[in-house]
Amino acid sequence: MLRQYTVKSSCRSLLSIALLMAVALFSGGPNSYVYAANKDHTSLRLMKQVVPGADSFSDKEGEVPVYKAYKTDPDSGEKTLIGYAFVSADTHPEPSGYSGEIDSLIGMDLQGNITGLKVVYYKESHRHSWGDFFAWDGYEDQFIGKRAEERFQIGKDIDGIVKATISTKAMSRGVRQAVRAVTLEYLR
Numbered sequence: 001m002l003r004q005y006t007v008k009s010s011c012r013s014l015l016s017i018a019l020l021m022a023v024a025l026f027s028g029g030p031n032s033y034v035y036a037a038n039k040d041h042t043s044l045r046l047m048k049q050v051v052p053g054a055d056s057f058s059d060k061e062g063e064v065p066v067y068k069a070y071k072t073d074p075d076s077g078e079k080t081l082i083g084y085a086f087v088s089a090d091t092h093p094e095p096s097g098y099s100g101e102i103d104s105l106i107g108m109d110l111q112g113n114i115t116g117l118k119v120v121y122y123k124e125s126h127r128h129s130w131g132d133f134f135a136w137d138g139y140e141d142q143f144i145g146k147r148a149e150e151r152f153q154i155g156k157d158i159d160g161i162v163k164a165t166i167s168t169k170a171m172s173r174g175v176r177q178a179v180r181a182v183t184l185e186y187l188r
Contacts, residue, residue, distance in 0.1 A: 046105055063185060064182055153172070
């Protein structure tokens with residue numbers, strides 16, 4: 001009888017630990033991962049965030065790959081091109097941060113202004129101890145309104161993050177080269 005109780009108690013303890021680990025991994029707190037719908041880490045929800053006002057997107061297309069962003073007229077059903085969504089990893093060479101590549105989903109209007117930015121994937125060895133510094137309030141928002149002509153220079157027109165200098169510089173370079181590539185291909 002005592003042995004049966006010990007086995008049940010051990011199983012309950014293991015189940016409790018497994019449940020706590022699952023909650024910690026999938027809870028969406030500040031250290032959570034971005035989960036996306038496809039291999040380039042995008043989803044319709046994220047694309048709508050980086051191109052406000054868009055209600056539909058094309059499949060990825062072009063020499064410099066983009067998702068064309070459309071707004072549909074509710075009366076006529078006609079779609080109007082309002083901008084582009086694209087992933088920084090699609091322009092090469094892809095800069096590496098401290099522990100690997102940093103992929104950003106970028107939205108841009110037809111005048112060449114960044115309309116939104118989301119870091120959708122990166123590996124960072126210090127992410128669990130220092131937190132998800134790219135998700136800090138205002139970090140991604142500081143890119144909104146920037147154009148291809150700007151320098152995207154840390155400490156000048158982009159605020160850096162203490163203890164993440166290599167990663168923030170790499171991310172800014174990746175965003176700058178992606179914005180320039182899309183501007184040259186689609187807006188000139």
